[in-house]
Amino acid sequence: MGRYVVRxxxxxxxxxxxxxxxxxLMVYSLPGDPVAGLFGDKAANPATxxxxxxxxxxxxxxxxxxxxxxxxxxxxxxxxxxxxxGRPVTDVLGDAFPVTLQLAALAFAFELIFGIGLGVIAGLxxxxxxxxxxxxxxxxIISVPVFVLGFIIKMVFAFELGWIAPNVSNDQLxxxxxxxxxxxxxxxxxxxxRLTRTSMAENLRADYMRTAVAKGLPRRRVIGVHLMxxxxxxxxxxxxxxxxxxxxxxxVTEGIFNVKGVGGIIYESIIRREGTTLVGLVTVLVxxxxxxxxxxxxxxxxxxxxxxxA
Amino acid sequence: MRGAKSAKWxxxxxxxxxxxTACGGGNGSGSDAxxxxxxxxxxxxxxxxxxxxxxxxxxxxxNGSIVMSGLFAQLVDYTPDGKLTMVNAExxxxxxxxxxxxxxxxxxxxxxxxxxxxxxxxxxxNWAANVDNKQGNASWFGDILGAEKLLPEKEGAKPTADxxxxxxxxxxxxxxxxxxxxxxxxxxxxxxEVFSPLxxxxxxxxxxxxxxxxxxxxxxxxxxxxxxQIEIVRFDDYKGPNKAKNGGVIFKxxxxxxxxxxxxxSGNVDVLRQIAPKDLPVYRADLGDRAVDQSYSSxxxxxxxxxxxxxxxxxxxDPKVIQGLSMAIDRATIxxxxxxxxxxxxxxxxxxxxxxHQENGAGDVTKFDPAKAKELxxxxxxxxxxxxxIQFNADGGHKEWVDAVCxxxxxxxxxxxxxxxxxxxxxxxxxxKSKQVxxxxxxxxxxxxxxxxxxxxxxxxxxxxxxxGDFSDPAVDAKIKAADSAKTLDESVKAYQxxxxxxxxxxxxxxxxxxxxxxxxxxxxxxxxxxxDGDPNIEEVQVLKK
Numbered sequence: 001m002g003r004y005v006v007r008x009x010x011x012x013x014x015x016x017x018x019x020x021x022x023x024x025l026m027v028y029s030l031p032g033d034p035v036a037g038l039f040g041d042k043a044a045n046p047a048t049x050x051x052x053x054x055x056x057x058x059x060x061x062x063x064x065x066x067x068x069x070x071x072x073x074x075x076x077x078x079x080x081x082x083x084x085x086g087r088p089v090t091d092v093l094g095d096a097f098p099v100t101l102q103l104a105a106l107a108f109a110f111e112l113i114f115g116i117g118l119g120v121i122a123g124l125x126x127x128x129x130x131x132x133x134x135x136x137x138x139x140x141i142i143s144v145p146v147f148v149l150g151f152i153i154k155m156v157f158a159f160e161l162g163w164i165a166p167n168v169s170n171d172q173l174x175x176x177x178x179x180x181x182x183x184x185x186x187x188x189x190x191x192x193x194r195l196t197r198t199s200m201a202e203n204l205r206a207d208y209m210r211t212a213v214a215k216g217l218p219r220r221r222v223i224g225v226h227l228m229x230x231x232x233x234x235x236x237x238x239x240x241x242x243x244x245x246x247x248x249x250x251x252v253t254e255g256i257f258n259v260k261g262v263g264g265i266i267y268e269s270i271i272r273r274e275g276t277t278l279v280g281l282v283t284v285l286v287x288x289x290x291x292x293x294x295x296x297x298x299x300x301x302x303x304x305x306x307x308x309x310a
Numbered sequence: 311m312r313g314a315k316s317a318k319w320x321x322x323x324x325x326x327x328x329x330x331t332a333c334g335g336g337n338g339s340g341s342d343a344x345x346x347x348x349x350x351x352x353x354x355x356x357x358x359x360x361x362x363x364x365x366x367x368x369x370x371x372x373n374g375s376i377v378m379s380g381l382f383a384q385l386v387d388y389t390p391d392g393k394l395t396m397v398n399a400e401x402x403x404x405x406x407x408x409x410x411x412x413x414x415x416x417x418x419x420x421x422x423x424x425x426x427x428x429x430x431x432x433x434x435x436n437w438a439a440n441v442d443n444k445q446g447n448a449s450w451f452g453d454i455l456g457a458e459k460l461l462p463e464k465e466g467a468k469p470t471a472d473x474x475x476x477x478x479x480x481x482x483x484x485x486x487x488x489x490x491x492x493x494x495x496x497x498x499x500x501x502x503e504v505f506s507p508l509x510x511x512x513x514x515x516x517x518x519x520x521x522x523x524x525x526x527x528x529x530x531x532x533x534x535x536x537x538x539q540i541e542i543v544r545f546d547d548y549k550g551p552n553k554a555k556n557g558g559v560i561f562k563x564x565x566x567x568x569x570x571x572x573x574x575x576s577g578n579v580d581v582l583r584q585i586a587p588k589d590l591p592v593y594r595a596d597l598g599d600r601a602v603d604q605s606y607s608s609x610x611x612x613x614x615x616x617x618x619x620x621x622x623x624x625x626x627x628d629p630k631v632i633q634g635l636s637m638a639i640d641r642a643t644i645x646x647x648x649x650x651x652x653x654x655x656x657x658x659x660x661x662x663x664x665x666x667h668q669e670n671g672a673g674d675v676t677k678f679d680p681a682k683a684k685e686l687x688x689x690x691x692x693x694x695x696x697x698x699x700i701q702f703n704a705d706g707g708h709k710e711w712v713d714a715v716c717x718x719x720x721x722x723x724x725x726x727x728x729x730x731x732x733x734x735x736x737x738x739x740x741x742x743k744s745k746q747v748x749x750x751x752x753x754x755x756x757x758x759x760x761x762x763x764x765x766x767x768x769x770x771x772x773x774x775x776x777x778x779g780d781f782s783d784p785a786v787d788a789k790i791k792a793a794d795s796a797k798t799l800d801e802s803v804k805a806y807q808x809x810x811x812x813x814x815x816x817x818x819x820x821x822x823x824x825x826x827x828x829x830x831x832x833x834x835x836x837x838x839x840x841x842x843d844g845d846p847n848i849e850e851v852q853v854l855k856k
Contacts (some may be wrong), residue, residue, distance in 0.1 A: 030736075030737070031732075031736070031737040031740045031741070032734070032736025032737045032739065032740045033736070033740060034736070036739065036740070036743060037735070037736045037739055038361070038362070038370065038446055039370065039446060040370065040371070040739070042370075042775050042776060043743075043774075043775040043776070043778070044446075045441070045448065045449050045461060045463065046463060046464065046465040047441045047461065047462050047463060047464060047465060047466070047467050048441055048444055048445075048446070048448060048461070049465070050465040050466050051441055051442065051444050052444050054466075055444070084361045084362050085359075085360075085361060085362055085363065086362070086363060086517065086520075087536065091536070092536075095536060095537060096537075154572065158572070158576070159572075159575075159576075165576065165578065166569070166572040166573065166575075166576055167564075167569045167572060167573050167578070169578065170535065170538040170539055170562070170563075254565060255565045255566050255569075256565075256566070256568070256569065257565075257569070258564055258565045258566070258569040258573075259565070260537045260538065260563070260565065264565055271705065271734055271735070271736065272736070273736055
């Protein structure tokens with residue numbers, strides 16, 4: 001087990017370098033120059049542009065830029081400065097990540113509780129009315145685009161009923177995050193419910209279930225421990241990868257509800273060719289993905305005793 | 311709120327609230343106050359995060375410049391019809407349009423209590439013009455004698471002086487500006503915030519000063535919570551004519567215009583600068599007389615990429631062809647339908663609200679006349695390859711009208727026309743600056759200073775800063791030079807008006823339409839007016855007691 005973890009941690013290094021280098025090269029190869037872009041429609045003074053580029057180290061060869069950038073991160077935890085505003089990227093990340101974490105955690109809790117709950121109900125009553133109702137409900141959520149869902153929720157709860165404020169204010173209260181979290185977690189909720197339902201319905205007919213029932217175990221224990229634990233493996237896989245997606249891919253939801261999180265910054269950095277900000281964000285996200293996928297692999301062993309890591 | 315804000319590019323729906331302005335201008339819509347006014351009330355405006363630090367000479371986009379307009383006051387300002395008024399200056403005079411003498415009003419102070427003297431101006435300009443300080447709008451000092459020593463053109467060049475030769479302090483409240491050559495409308499340029507004074511404390515740590523600016527304007531800086539809001543409060547010792555009628559302003563950052571509009575409706579933000587396309591059809595009904603719909607000084611054109619093979623090989627294109635293309639565009643219908651009334655058909659190259667604007671500056675070529683269009687194109691030898699493309703940035707909401715313009719041209723003349731969408735504004739600019747536009751490109755221009763030369767000289771002179779299509783004609787250049795060396799401002803403006811009338815014979819670009827402000831405000835405020843740049847006059851807004 002220990003050796004397995006160490007090996008996985010070591011594997012992270014090449015993955016980490018590879019992804020950051022790829023992103024760095026991709027940003028670099030996009031058409032458009034962030035410094036010239038600051039001048040808009042006007043012609044830029046070449047001397048001023050050259051001076052700005054030099055001060056930011058943008059006039060160096062690309063691989064050297066990458067080296068300087070990565071060594072700054074690894075040695076001094078320095079992600080560089082933004083091109084336009086000159087703000088340290090760590091500040092920008094420090095502003096955005098707590099908000100996104102809050103949003104992602106709420107959305108995750110929402111999809112976990114309601115997704116698995118609905119899935120269990122549907123799985124145990126496979127083929128019956130409750131199962132069909134949940135099937136229709138989840139299909140509906142999957143087929144409605146996020147921004148439509150967002151606007152419907154705003155329309156109903158903010159404008160018609162007046163229960164919530166339509167947008168997240170600058171105080172970023174937890175209560176304001178509920179609506180965006182529901183929208184963000186909605187799609188995954190449907191997937192979680194479908195996965196849980198299928199896996200439960202299948203495992204209901206498994207041999208070990210018959211054994212457990214034959215042993216005379218109480219129904220609560222049969223379902224709660226034997227059935228649930230085995231049925232959770234595909235769900236956990238999905239949930240694990242979903243954490244990363246919730247954190248990085250919330251551009252649309254964040255935009256609709258005025259949440260100033262990571263998604264919006266990624267979008268803005270791409271539009272403005274803010275390479276350092278973008279790579280910094282992606283670096284953190286890559287780490288999140290790597291760590292969660294390791295945790296999930298370890299969770300497998302906990303859930304299913306047949307899986308062992310040497 | 312003085313001063314044109316230069317280089318405020320018209321990138322699209324989001325970036326459309328642009329440049330320049332006058333104090334106390336606007337059309338006075340909504341001054342019918344019913345509740346009582348609270349002179350210390352604080353209100354909020356939807357404004358995005360400024361792109362850069364808040365340095366007067368480096369703030370080039372609208373989000374930063376609306377904040378700066380509250381924090382700094384310049385020497386002069388102008389009224390909505392283009393007349394010069396004095397703010398921090400007692401007088402700005404010149405006998406020969408070359409040597410200008412500025413006298414300051416006495417008793418002005420910065421927000422930190424230090425006096426505003428002629429040195430505050432001269433030092434600030436010397437600092438901003440220096441290439442080492444990387445100020446984006448430094449080229450504005452280019453008219454002043456000796457500017458090229460501080461701001462060399464060549465890449466990598468070092469400045470060879472640290473003071474502008476043309477600036478001389480006479481005494482505490484007088485200084486002179488000597489220009490390289492006469493510029494009759496130079497006093498107008500002084501209203502732009504590049505020409506702001508800076509306090510002594512600035513030079514100790516310019517970066518810190520950019521995060522917490524100390525100015526001489528009607529408001530002083532209070533706080534900047536990155537990506538969330540900026541707050542400024544009234545400066546009670548302000549001596550200028552445009553004293554704030556409210557207690558302060560909060561500039562609130564929104565992720566989308568839609569979100570801002572919803573917050574306006576639910577009372578969380580008081581003043582908007584623009585309405586998202588989604589809400590345009592309903593905002594008049596939603597807001598009633600709090601909906602704003604007025605034109606401002608900004609124009610959209612189709613600029614011809616004269617360096618492209620299509621226009622120069624085998625021979626230089628006959629302007630008649632471009633006239634024909636212009637007459638094939640049904641501006642009235644497109645602005646009404648596709649653009650939902652957010653633009654107004656242009657009749658010339660100079661936008662409205664600018665000194666020297668004339669109706670029908672382009673004559674007949676902006677009228678929709680398919681038969682005449684066909685005839686002109688034929689007379690000019692036809693469009694090479696019988697096809698054109700219009701380059702635009704796909705992230706700015708331009709695709710719809712580009713398609714409509716193309717359809718209009720094809721239907722009227724049979725010339726094939728396609729939109730050439732670049733994924734975003736950066737890619738679009740890159741293609742323009744590296745001269746890779748294949749045929750025609752979309753171009754937006756907002757005023758820097760309210761004189762017609764800004765829309766003619768800065769766009770059509772050979773090598774001018776906004777002339778990215780490489781239009782060049784010796785006759786036009788000569789007329790521009792003559793207009794610039796006119797004795798008085800009036801003569802200069804008239805000469806430029808004559809030039810605008812003649813531009814139809816050269817067709818450097820096809821005027822499309824003028825921009826309009828589509829905005830609104832909440833029930834909590836009154837006296838909301840919008841200036842020539844489309845931004846609200848922030849000092850004029852009055853907050854009602856609850």
